[in-house]
Amino acid sequence: MALEVDLLAKNDELAAANRRWLAERGIVALNLMSSPGSGKTTLLERTVRELGLPCAVLEGDQETVVDAERIRAAGARAVQINTGAGCHLDADMVARGVATLAPEPGSLLFVENVGNLVCPALFDLGEAARVVIMSVTEGADKPLKYPHMFRTADLVLLSKVDLLPYVDFDVAAWVDGARRARPGVEVLEVCATRGDGMADWYAWLRARAEAKAV
């Protein structure tokens, strides 16, 4: 347990260094966390195409570079970080990834974490805000069962709302669960393929980008 505390303390130091480096360049970093298959990459593809602000993306996965290729095809810089057996990104991986990615000053930096609703919650990457994404197919009870991920969220996105007619998912119960873990947290319902809620998501991103400039 002492070892785990040391590991996290070391990570927090590196995260603080990332945060300073990013702030000096006016780069707003967002840590996107979810289970595999919640639709993070599809959300980012559309965001990169439509947002109208400079974006760059760090992609975390155990293996493959397919997500970075998808983001590049959508028109943004992207670097893939493969964690092998690792279950989350850490601040050191992000520091090295950012050095390769070289995001433009003043840009939004999306960090798409490894698909995992558990471990990434513990590791600060130096982000300005945390966005937790969950799809309607995952079940409304998940914020209660996996509260650590929701506890530090600055925004929670409910994705794939186009599938709501076909699944047994109680949106109100889910919102209640998310806000029990994180009182008052902002929640948006989105569908990146059909476009629902994307304007609200872009408004939230623009507000974060402007807040940084103040």
Added chain:
Amino acid sequence: MALEVDLLAKNDELAAANRRWLAERGIVALNLMSSPGSGKTTLLERTVRELGLPCAVLEGDQETVVDAERIRAAGARAVQINTGAGCHLDADMVARGVATLAPEPGSLLFVENVGNLVCPALFDLGEAARVVIMSVTEGADKPLKYPHMFRTADLVLLSKVDLLPYVDFDVAAWVDGARRARPGVEVLEVCATRGDGMADWYAWLRARAEAKAV
């Protein structure tokens, strides 16, 4: 890294002890692993009702006891293990859970691991077989991106096939990915709410239960 190896070696010892304890009682333990929300608990509820063999369930989640309550309502013994911030079950948790659960000799013991497609793969629990579950909403690329989980699977279930008409999911590409990680692995397509493929799943379970008796 040496510490991680020690931790896994200690876990493997405890898993071997679990395996002996279970074998002496003719109990066949199955380790069910998936992301949160793939439908493990719904699958088990229906299995408990329909299989016609004695079943018991260990439920792993970070928090709440709702899954154990659901299984008990379906008619089987169940014990909930809460891992707190922990991201997987380990052999020691299973040993303690089994001591409380006291599954009948000759029964099937389902261990529903913490919802996480990454970390549980590393930890042997003393199971007779590993079942990896993935729903059609998670995307056909996931076996390639998260191969560790698929590499030691004895059976892979593709769940929620009732949603196939509403999602962009290439079943053949997904099977190909799963078999790249685990050559020749048996794959079943199921829907626990509508009933698709459940007969095949029960046949697989009966075959495992009979194989134990030989």
